[in-house]
Amino acid sequence: MALKVFSRDEVAAHHTAKSLWVTVNNKVYDISHFIFDHPGGEEILLQFGGRDITKVLQDPSEHVHSDAAYDMLEPFYIGELEAPTGGKGKSKGKAKASSDDSDTGVESSKVETFIDITKPMLRQVWVSNWNKEYYLKMVHIPRHAHNSAPIFGHPMLEIFSLTPWWVIPLFWLPIISYCAYDALQTVEPTRFLALFGVGLFNWTLIEYGLHRFLFHMEDLLPDHRIALTVHFLLHGIHHYLPMDRMRLVMPPALGFTLAYPIWSLYVYSFPNGIGQAMTSGSMLGFVLYDMVHYYIHHGRPYGSHLKEMKTYHLDHHYKNANLGFGITSKFWDIVFNTLL
Structure with missing residues (x-):
């Protein structure tokens, strides 16, 4: 399946409770189904809807998120953010949760299969x-x-x-x-x-x-x-x-x-x-x-x-x-x- 690449304008358009997207390290996540289950409440997510939350996740004044929070994001991954130069050029590659995000100093861990929540x-x-x-x-x-x-x-x-x-x-x-x-x-x-x-x-x-x-x-x-x-x-x-x-x-x-x-x-x-x-x-x-x-x-x-x-x-x-x-x-x- 071809990797989807979204422009910043496309991401920014999804900022409501009905459709809420965010980006983290140039990865795009559709968290619409998660908004009302967010442990910190839906208001904070709506505040950052359609925006990049890479730094927010590490901001002590908001809440420093644990590795588990990054793991919970992965099922909502839908594609990559376009390159900073603009246009829908080739992405640098599919988002890998195990990659080291050097710009934040956070190493996200890949979600490991444990219990399939769609089955008993x-x-x-x-x-x-x-x-x-x-x-x-x-x-x-x-x-x-x-x-x-x-x-x-x-x-x-x-x-x-x-x-x-x-x-x-x-x-x-x-x-x-x-x-x-x-x-x-x-x-x-x-x-x-x-x-x-x-x-x-x-x-x-x-x-x-x-x-x-x-x-x-x-x-x-x-x-x-x-x-x-x-x-x-x-x-x-x-x-x-x-x-x-x-x-x-x-x-x-x-x-x-x-x-x-x-x-x-x-x-x-x-x-x-x-x-x-x-x-x-x-x-x-x-x-x-x-x-x-x-x-x-x-x-x-x-x-x-x-x-x-x-x-x-x-x-x-x-x-x-x-x-x-x-x-x-x-x-x-x-x-x-x-x-x-």
């Missing part, structure tokens, strides 16, 4: 012969899919892997209300509020612990395909496709499975309504956490704290997955020395 992903992990080191390296290189990539392939199973954000409050708020009502049968309101607050604070530690020691238990993960498949289902898919809108909140089945032991610990350790009061606080903390998680991936945060946490969490995805486990705050990252 779970089977690909299961039948692979990847070792643990390779799997963990590749699954933490973010990719992008315009729609949710299939996990199982079967439509009936696929439904259970897709969770709209509004399902979380719809499912959990009645359960929280019941726990609170049950607690108030034996606990006076003032004491209930205090215990509720304790449970809410406890959630912040549970949030950190689950994220760091369950979802990111890479050091203890056995080098076996069963373990890698479980890891992929539990959290690996979120790091592989971090902007998938339908897999940003925890499916109720998984959430209930994780919540039941916590509920049991509360209720059997603190009887007479005390455990129920603290449970209701922790469950509300979970709902808020899941909503914040979705919001910082796809929302436009208001207020300095949420804006800071959006940057912080996206750095966890796009820069260093081994640090920065806090979603709603950095408090426990500071305490346990895992601050990004």
